[in-house]
Amino acid sequence: MPLERPHTRMDDLTVERVLRVVEAIPPGRVAAYGEVGAVVGVGPRLVGRILRTWGSGVPWWRVTNASGDHPLLARTLPHWETEGIVVKPNGQGCRMADFGADLEQLREDSSAGLAELTAGGQGASADGTEQ
Structure with missing residues (x-):
């Protein structure tokens, strides 16, 4: 019997919520897929798929x-160099301890943009159904 996975809806609202949180990550900082997902309420794989x-x-x-x-480190490097993000010794990314975004600040910085999406009944209700 195959394992059942929880269904995560990828609708326009979810896509836009993820993109707005990513836009709120400040220059010179990074956030993990799971951290972005935690702000939005989705899993890290869905964040990756959306991006x-x-x-x-x-x-x-x-x-x-x-x-x-x-x-995509090779494509990322020019952006990181511009923003002052330094590649760690393993050559695969950066140190989260040095460049990780403050998650409480990220939640705060993205809250206005996320609130815009649900203003006027455009979003999903508390039970997950469209309004």
Whole structure:
């Protein structure tokens, strides 16, 4: 019997929420896929899928795995150099301890943009159904 996985809806609202949180990561800082997902209420894999598909217009280079490694490091380096993010000795990413975003600040900085999305009944209700 196959394992059942919890269903995570990827609708326009979820996509926009992820993109707005990524936009709120300050220059010179990074956040892990799971951290972005925690702010939005989705899993890290969905964050990665959204960025891969719709993330070209946001600072995607500021989202890493939990270790600070970036899967597209060669494309990321010019952005990181501009922002002062230094590659750690393993050559695969940056040190989260040095460059990780303050998550409480990220929640605060993204809250206005996220609130705009649900203003006027555009978002999902508390039980997850569309309003």
